[in-house]
Amino acid sequence: MKASIICALLLLSVALVSSTPVRAGAFVFSSGTAPELIAHPSTYLGNGGDINVRVCIAPGSESITEMQVAVQNSVTIWNRQQAASPNVFLGGNNDIPTGAVDFESTLTHELGHCIGLAHPNEATESGLPAADRDYTKTAPGPNGVRDLDPGSDGIRGSADDLRGDDINLHWFNIGSNNPFVLTEPVDASTYSRDLGNLPLTDTFAANADRTVAADLGFPGTEAVMQQGAFTDEDQRQLATDDIATLRLGMAGLDRSAGTGDDYRPVLVFDGVGDDCDITVQLTGTSFAFCSIGAVPINGNSNHVRVTNALVQLGSNSSFNWHFNQNPVVVLDEVFFVDGFED
Numbered sequence: 001m002k003a004s005i006i007c008a009l010l011l012l013s014v015a016l017v018s019s020t021p022v023r024a025g026a027f028v029f030s031s032g033t034a035p036e037l038i039a040h041p042s043t044y045l046g047n048g049g050d051i052n053v054r055v056c057i058a059p060g061s062e063s064i065t066e067m068q069v070a071v072q073n074s075v076t077i078w079n080r081q082q083a084a085s086p087n088v089f090l091g092g093n094n095d096i097p098t099g100a101v102d103f104e105s106t107l108t109h110e111l112g113h114c115i116g117l118a119h120p121n122e123a124t125e126s127g128l129p130a131a132d133r134d135y136t137k138t139a140p141g142p143n144g145v146r147d148l149d150p151g152s153d154g155i156r157g158s159a160d161d162l163r164g165d166d167i168n169l170h171w172f173n174i175g176s177n178n179p180f181v182l183t184e185p186v187d188a189s190t191y192s193r194d195l196g197n198l199p200l201t202d203t204f205a206a207n208a209d210r211t212v213a214a215d216l217g218f219p220g221t222e223a224v225m226q227q228g229a230f231t232d233e234d235q236r237q238l239a240t241d242d243i244a245t246l247r248l249g250m251a252g253l254d255r256s257a258g259t260g261d262d263y264r265p266v267l268v269f270d271g272v273g274d275d276c277d278i279t280v281q282l283t284g285t286s287f288a289f290c291s292i293g294a295v296p297i298n299g300n301s302n303h304v305r306v307t308n309a310l311v312q313l314g315s316n317s318s319f320n321w322h323f324n325q326n327p328v329v330v331l332d333e334v335f336f337v338d339g340f341e342d
């Protein structure tokens with residue numbers, strides 16, 4: 001039996017957007033009062049092109065030497081934007097010792113938070129019991145509670161869920177409501193969180209959870225941003241939902257792909273230091289913890305950029321981390337074909 005462990009996502013503040021802490025959506029800081037909010041990496045100021053996002057290891061971290069390859073791999077994986085299916089490898093299908101937790105898989109999830117992505121599921125911040133956390137990310141809506149009915153297929157988070165007045169926060173592709181298929185161009189003409197844009201037979205946005213994936217014909221696949229890690233689990237490659245959400249942000253402030261404000265985040269590993277956009281530290285007793293703030297871009301309350309991102313993963317004495325030492329291949333060509341080829 002695998003033990004499930006979960007990361008915490010601490011949203012420190014959004015200056016001028018909300019004076020109180022808000023819950024995460026498919027984009028961090030989206031909420032029932034700001035469901036359309038899109039969060040961008042810290043260095044996006046509304047101008048198009050490549051934007052560098054520097055990633056450092058904190059000088060006071062444990063295991064600085066051991067984590068170098070894994071940190072660089074996570075950086076490469078986000079830059080590469082290549083979806084894999086399957087992308088979940090358990091037990092004998094990975095290089096992780098039994099009982100160990102994969103540092104690289106966990107860090108890749110955390111880096112997603114640092115560049116604006118939230119959990120696509122009703123994660124711990126929903127307050128729901130573990131069994132219900134595979135439902136699609138929402139705000140409770142007017143009745144103040146999350147309405148949870150898995151529908152006739154019995155699968156939580158699938159397209160036939162009945163969610164009452166819950167406010168959907170998960171962006172879905174308008175044509176298919178399938179988080180494991182990418183619809184081009186990725187922008188607000190093809191992706192929506194308005195349930196009125198669902199296919200006629202669907203009642204809610206489908207989540208990118210592994211059970212839903214298997215039901216849709218993509219076994220062994222799950223969004224990296226889905227909360228919940230297991231021992232002896234390799235989830236080092238992104239799924240389509242991760243990339244679609246990131247690319248929706250990359251369409252820029254006008255939410256239209258192919259215009260001048262489009263950008264591409266380029267994460268840059270900058271060694272050991274404390275002046276980076278994202279700092280990674282191994283310390284403490286919490287499993288994995290990501291704290292971020294955000295500020296509006298150009299006074300636009302529906303677009304924020306993440307600030308001061310700090311990732312803390314728990315100490316080796318509390319967690320049995322496995323540090324991957326095999327560099328992933330950098331495929332430069334996929335970066336530049338048609339701008340944003342996946």
Ligand SMILES: [Ca+2]
Pocket residue numbers: 090091092093094095096097098232
């Ligand atoms: Ca293993």
Ligand SMILES: [Ca+2]
Pocket residue numbers: 149150151152153154155156157158159160161
């Ligand atoms: Ca269902």
Ligand SMILES: [Ca+2]
Pocket residue numbers: 139140141142143144145146147163164165166167
């Ligand atoms: Ca509700």
Ligand SMILES: [Ca+2]
Pocket residue numbers: 250251252253254255256257258259260261262
């Ligand atoms: Ca644009």
Ligand SMILES: [Zn+2]
Pocket residue numbers: 007008009109110113119227
């Ligand atoms: Zn998380």
